[in-house]
Amino acid sequence: MIEDIHSFLDLEKPVNTQKIDLSPFVKTNCELYLLREDEIHPFVSGNKFRKLKYNISQALSEGVDTLLTFGGAYSNHIAAVAAAGKLVGLKTIGVIRGEELSEKISENPTLSFAKKEGMKLHFITRDNFKLKETAAFLAALRQKLGAFYLIPEGGTNALAVKGCEEILTSQNEVIDYICAPVGTGGTIAGLIEASKANQKVVGFSALKGTFQTTEVKKYTSKTNFTILDDYCFGGYAKIDLKLIRFINRFKEETGIPLDPIYTGKMMYGIVDLLKNGYFKENSRIFAIHTGGLQGILGMNQRLHKKNLPQIKV
Template sequence: MFYFDDIESLNQEINLPSLKKYNVNIFVKREDLIHPIISGNKFRKLKYNIEKAIKDKKDEIISFGGAYSNHLLALAFIGKLSNLKTIGIIRGEELKQKKLNSTLKRCKDYGMKFIFISRNEYKKRNEIKYINSLKVKFRNAFIVPEGGTNYLGVKGCEEILNKEDSFFDVICCPVGSGGTISGLINSKNNLQKILGFSALKDSKIKNVITKFVNNNDWKVFDDMFFGGYSKVDYELVNFINKTYDQTGILFDPIYNSKMLFQIIYMISNDKWPYGKNILLINTGGIQSIDEINLRLKKKGCVTINH
């Protein structure tokens, strides 16, 4: 599987004028450049899951996600490359009656089939009884949890950091399903701190992370910035565009831009006791921008430049 060769992504230093007087060194690990579709943490979390599915001679893979899922898009693409059928169980049965957005359309173009379920049913996605019912219905399927977060996904994310990254005092990443931060926690050195910035308010994601990690040198912030998951406003769009102009890096509007915004806020307001040498993990996800720009245009709002 050539697309799962061992990869070390580069660290890019960014100089933000707003932080110049605070004497911090900020670098971005460009996981977003790994692959145009299987990028960032999607590459890491699917690597060993796909390997296991092929080893077990499964002929289809089932996973879960919302309408803008980068994870499902990456899975659909890998399925096409690997000659594996893919099924996406989508949160929101009302979407079945609507035109597919750009993310789901691309999933479909890569061969993914959809099962749209209610939001209440979706809450059962990790329950043993629910998973067993899928195994009965799809007897030769390999089931990957939402976001690719299981022990195999965490194992892949343990490969994000390399020896050179021991320079950093603190490593920061966005948090969705918890797999990426878990891998970082397990692979950091003893002097480093891992900080996660949740896309959801009061997500209880800490309970998930605790199941996978081997130390307590980590913290998750789940304050609600910009109204919650996939919420985008004028301030965030301007921040994304301004940062793009300053750094040449396009941060996605759901995860990475909100993380960076919060870090800048904390440093600027004397709420950053975590060290001067900072590494941000850019987990990718810019495919969501086109659909979000359509929503912004309908509201007559400024859009994200890319």
């Protein structure tokens, strides 16, 4: 068992930047590079590692022995917190949206993984889940479950944004556009804060709407960004045959697996924007693969029920 944050950080693997051959997808003079944040760690990968490392450091410095967070049935964040807690010797509690899921843990690859990693799963109604940020609800959780270090749903807070700032390095200064999937807004907030004035950050919302802009503005005063929801495919965790085919073709052409919730939608969006002349000619585009590959198994279960093709891993 690893008992300190330094040992946890030592698990981080060097991150590769892979140039993508765009010729199978679009004719363009732009260059696209994909940062393989998904390779950081098998279970605490991508932006989840970035968001958690300073939060875990803070929890350890406070002497708290339990992490508590929130998530849905197939949450990458829930899986990552469970795995990270086990690595550093902290207990973990996942407050899960939907009481009915308590009877389906064994059928759900994300929840069964979290449980295997030692996470205590606490199921609540969807109405109560909406109260997760209220003082009264959190006080009731502490009375019921004991003391804990709170990590918000999706992991976004000031410490998470600090971690995500480290995604960009001095080697990225020659990049014109920085692209990233957007969920709660923490990752893109860090990228914006670390970006240069001559760079534009483009976020691809995995959900309907661009409400994350409000969250982003809590952490940065920079305005060199835009968030698009044109490629959310109807909303969070919603996909169709067109996206499935793109993800599988991308895997065949590049050897890189994409998750269907975040990075798959972003890559589809980048290719479509290239087709439509969104990026300036001869631009260098830097995209972030935020991991989330653990969610493919659960998604494939849902696709099978709908008689749709499977996503290749």
